[in-house]
Amino acid sequence: MTDDDWTIPEITVAVDLAILTVKAGSLQIMLVKRGIPPFEDELALPGGFLESTAEDLDSAAARELTEETGLRAEDLHLEQLKTYGGLGRDPRGRVVSVCYVAFTPNLPAPAAGGDAREVILTPVDDVLRPQVTMAFDHKEIVADAVERARNKLEYTTLGATFCAPEFTITDLRQVYEIVWGERLDPRNFHRKITSVPGFLTPTGGRVTRQAGRPAALYRRGPATILHPAMLRT
Amino acid sequence: MTDDDWTIPEITVAVDLAILTVKAGSLQIMLVKRGIPPFEDELALPGGFLESTAEDLDSAAARELTEETGLRAEDLHLEQLKTYGGLGRDPRGRVVSVCYVAFTPNLPAPAAGGDAREVILTPVDDVLRPQVTMAFDHKEIVADAVERARNKLEYTTLGATFCAPEFTITDLRQVYEIVWGERLDPRNFHRKITSVPGFLTPTGGRVTRQAGRPAALYRRGPATILHPAMLRT
DNA sequence: CCAAAAGTGTTCCTCTTACACCCATGA
DNA sequence: TCATGGGTGTAAGAGGAACACTTTTGG
Numbered sequence: 001m002t003d004d005d006w007t008i009p010e011i012t013v014a015v016d017l018a019i020l021t022v023k024a025g026s027l028q029i030m031l032v033k034r035g036i037p038p039f040e041d042e043l044a045l046p047g048g049f050l051e052s053t054a055e056d057l058d059s060a061a062a063r064e065l066t067e068e069t070g071l072r073a074e075d076l077h078l079e080q081l082k083t084y085g086g087l088g089r090d091p092r093g094r095v096v097s098v099c100y101v102a103f104t105p106n107l108p109a110p111a112a113g114g115d116a117r118e119v120i121l122t123p124v125d126d127v128l129r130p131q132v133t134m135a136f137d138h139k140e141i142v143a144d145a146v147e148r149a150r151n152k153l154e155y156t157t158l159g160a161t162f163c164a165p166e167f168t169i170t171d172l173r174q175v176y177e178i179v180w181g182e183r184l185d186p187r188n189f190h191r192k193i194t195s196v197p198g199f200l201t202p203t204g205g206r207v208t209r210q211a212g213r214p215a216a217l218y219r220r221g222p223a224t225i226l227h228p229a230m231l232r233t
Numbered sequence: 234m235t236d237d238d239w240t241i242p243e244i245t246v247a248v249d250l251a252i253l254t255v256k257a258g259s260l261q262i263m264l265v266k267r268g269i270p271p272f273e274d275e276l277a278l279p280g281g282f283l284e285s286t287a288e289d290l291d292s293a294a295a296r297e298l299t300e301e302t303g304l305r306a307e308d309l310h311l312e313q314l315k316t317y318g319g320l321g322r323d324p325r326g327r328v329v330s331v332c333y334v335a336f337t338p339n340l341p342a343p344a345a346g347g348d349a350r351e352v353i354l355t356p357v358d359d360v361l362r363p364q365v366t367m368a369f370d371h372k373e374i375v376a377d378a379v380e381r382a383r384n385k386l387e388y389t390t391l392g393a394t395f396c397a398p399e400f401t402i403t404d405l406r407q408v409y410e411i412v413w414g415e416r417l418d419p420r421n422f423h424r425k426i427t428s429v430p431g432f433l434t435p436t437g438g439r440v441t442r443q444a445g446r447p448a449a450l451y452r453r454g455p456a457t458i459l460h461p462a463m464l465r466t
Numbered sequence: 467c468c469a470a471a472a473g474t475g476t477t478c479c480t481c482t483t484a485c486a487c488c489c490a491t492g493a
Numbered sequence: 494t495c496a497t498g499g500g501t502g503t504a505a506g507a508g509g510a511a512c513a514c515t516t517t518t519g520g
Contacts, residue, residue, distance in 0.1 A: 011246045011285045013318075013329050050318070052244045052327045057318035083316040083331045085246075085283070085290035094285045096246050096331070098316045170499080188483065190500065212498025213490040228481070403472080421510065423473060445471025446517035461508070467520105474515070482507075489500070 014097040015060045016047030016138070018081060018145035019069065021104045022162045022175050026123040027149070029142060030069060031134075033118040038091045039135030043127070045142070046119070047097070061100040069119060076104040077161045081145055089137045097136075101145045103161045149179055155229040157199050160220045166203055168215035169193060180232055192230065198223030247330040248293045249280030249371070251314060251378035252302065255395045255408050256339045259356040260382070262375060263302060264367075266351040271324045272368030276360070278375070279352070280330070294333040302352060309337040310394045314378055322370045330369075334378045336394045382412055388462040390432050393453045399436055401448035402426060413465060425463065431456030 019030040031043045046068040050060050057080070062073035078100055085096040124146050126132065133139065152158045153176055160167070162175045173189045176182075193199060198221040205217035252263040264276045279301040283293050290313070295306035311333055318329040357379050359365065360372065367375070385391045386409055393400070395408045406422045409415075426432060431454040438450035 011244070011283060013244045013246065050244060050329070054320075056320050057316065057329070060318075080315060082313060083290065085293075085331065087287075087289050096283070096290070096329070098318065098329070168499090185484075186498085187485080187500070192482085194500095208491060208498090210498075211492060211496070213500075215499055231482090401472090418510075418512085419471085420473070420512080425509085427473095441471085441518060443471080444469070444519055446473075448472060464509085466510095469518105469520085471518085472516075474513105476511100476513080478510085480507105480509075483505085485503090487500105487502075489498105491497085491499095493494100493496085 011094045011096055013050040014047055014095050015050055015057065015064055016045040016097050016099045016141065017061060017064055017068075017102060018045055018099060018141060019065070019071070019102040019104060020124070020145060020149055020162075021106060021121065022178050023106045023121065025174075025178060026125065027146065027179050028121045029124050029127060029145070031120055031122055031127070032068065033120065034135055035118075042133065042135040043120075043122075043138070044135035045099070045138045047099075050098070057098050061098075065102065071102075071104065076102050077158065078102045081141070081148060084137055084141060086137060097141075099141050099145075101148055103149065103158060105162055105164050150232075153179055154231060155226050157196075157220070157223050157226055160199070166205065166217045166219060168207065168209075168217060169200075170209075170215055172218075176230070182232065196223060196226055197221075199226070244327045244329055246283040247280055247328050248283055248290065248297055249278040249330050249332045249374065250294060250297055250301075250335060251278055251332060251374060252298070252304070252335040252337060253357070253378060253382055253395075254337045254339060254354065255411050256354065258407075258411060259358065260379065260412050261354045262357050262360060262378070264353055264355055264360070265301065266353065267368055268351075275366065275368040276353075276355075276371070277368035278332070278371045280332075283331070290331050294331075298335065304335075304337065309335050310391065311335045314374070314381060317370055317374060319370060330374075332374050332378075334381055336382065336391060338395055338397050383465075386412055387464060388459050390429075390453070390456050390459055393432070399438065399450045399452060401440065401442075401450060402433075403442075403448055405451075409463070415465065429456060429459055432459065 021028050021030070030046060032046050034040055034042055034044050046064060048064050048067070050057070055063060061078055065071050065073055065078065081099040081101045083096060083098045089095065124142060127134065127139065127142055134142070159172055159175045163171050169190050170186065172193065173184055173186060176189070177184055200218040201221045203217045203219055206214035207217060208214045254261050263279060265279050267273055267275055267277050279297060281297050283290070288296060294311055298304050298306055298311065314332040314334045316329060316331045322328065357375060360367065360375055366372065392405055392408045396404050402423050403419065405426065406417055406419060409422070410417055433451040434454045436450045436452055439447035440450060441447045
């Protein structure tokens with residue numbers, strides 16, 4: 001920054017959230033239906049304006065998360081995605097939006113608490129269809145968030161944050177398959193994932209979901225990066 | 234965003250630039266010495282405030298780039314890094330800074346044109362030493378920018394943007410060695426890099442730098458991602 | 467000829483892929 | 494008992510690491 005003319009341009013800063021989860025066989029995103037103009041009745045990301053006095057960006061994201069969905073930031077992975085500042089993105093004026101992505105396990109209930117009028121979970125594939133529109137430039141943000149999720153599965157242990165506290169290797173593989181939209185060999189996936197030190201810690205428990213041999217249960221381990229990476233084809 | 238109370242919190246948006254180059258055997262970053270308070274005489278990233286009426290974020294970054302260094306955005310790689318919005322980061326008030334990283338070949342001359350009082354190139358290793366301080370939270374930003382550069386070398390063809398328009402494979406290898414701070418086997422590097430389709434296009438030219446067999450000259454090819462990736466050890 | 471840097475060939479090893487096979491349960 | 498999913502073994506191939514060796518220049 002090279003300082004000088006200390007004016008206050010009329011710009012507002014918002015924080016928006018792309019909250020992703022895996023549910024019912026698809027990657028879903030939490031959206032709100034707007035209750036007031038602009039874009040009344042259209043779909044938008046949960047979010048709000050940054051309060052200038054009392055919070056940094058990460059705190060603002062955590063606050064909006066709790067206000068609009070009831071989720072707690074400590075329970076999920078929340079990271080900055082990108083900042084959007086196109087000129088025409090908000091008809092009310094100049095709004096720069098700092099966007100965050102969150103990854104959560106199958107949510108207890110969208111629990112439309114707080115500010116939000118109506119909170120819904122939708123498969124991202126539905127939202128990203130060409131004929132579907134969203135408020136502001138939020139559709140582009142959704143696409144970027146999904147892309148981020150897909151990439152992070154490759155080289156981090158993030159996949160497990162989409163799973164319940166205790167999960168089987170098949171649960172985890174299905175997360176990969178759903179997010180990537182790609183079939184994976186269960187045998188090779190099993191071997192690879194169990195060979196990454198610190199990714200999975202066995203609980204000792206076993207479950208039978210539908211039929212067949214019971215699967216071992218695991219919890220998330222301390223590892224955060226995946227080495228060697230799980231590469232897509 | 235869930236709209237509602239349409240107030241204008243007193244927040245200012247800045248755009249800062251982390252311009253990286255490889256020069257004289259080290260990874261260097263372009264910094265300005267501040268001429269006025271706060272942080273007078275301290276080192277800072279080039280940047281400035283976002284003009285609310287006429288430019289999106291990318292344009293603002295390109296404008297600041299040209300104003301403060303004389304470089305043109307078309308000639309280099311400029312991408313958004315991260316947004317910094319800590320509470321105490323600017324003593325004048327609440328400033329949210331959208332930061333960009335740029336990668337350029339050995340610069341013609343820091344050419345202190347435009348706003349900047351004094352523009353200097355410094356090795357990032359010097360700047361990141363514990364005893365060195367910078368204005369605002371710019372030291373943290375420098376660290377993040379360097380980290381981004383290191384990672385991008387692994388899976389993109391970005392390394393070539395640090396080289397002159399025509400370069401040898403040894404030039405490119407030295408970029409990797411300098412940015413990563415790690416020796417690479419020249420033979421294996423040569424084989425690997427030439428086997429990536431579209432990364433390098435031979436110009437037919439040859440040069441002898443100091444001694445030995447002349448090296449073939451290459452230009453950047455159309456490829457942008459590196460597959461398979463060049464992994465660090 | 468010799469030093470030095472460019473570039474090729476070769477071997478070993480790790481990881482991926484594809485798939486045969488065995489294991490443990492419910493019906 | 495058989496169907497179903499969990500989990501292991503294994504062989505072929507791709508890519509990485511280490512390094513011997515050849516090529517082409519300047520002095």
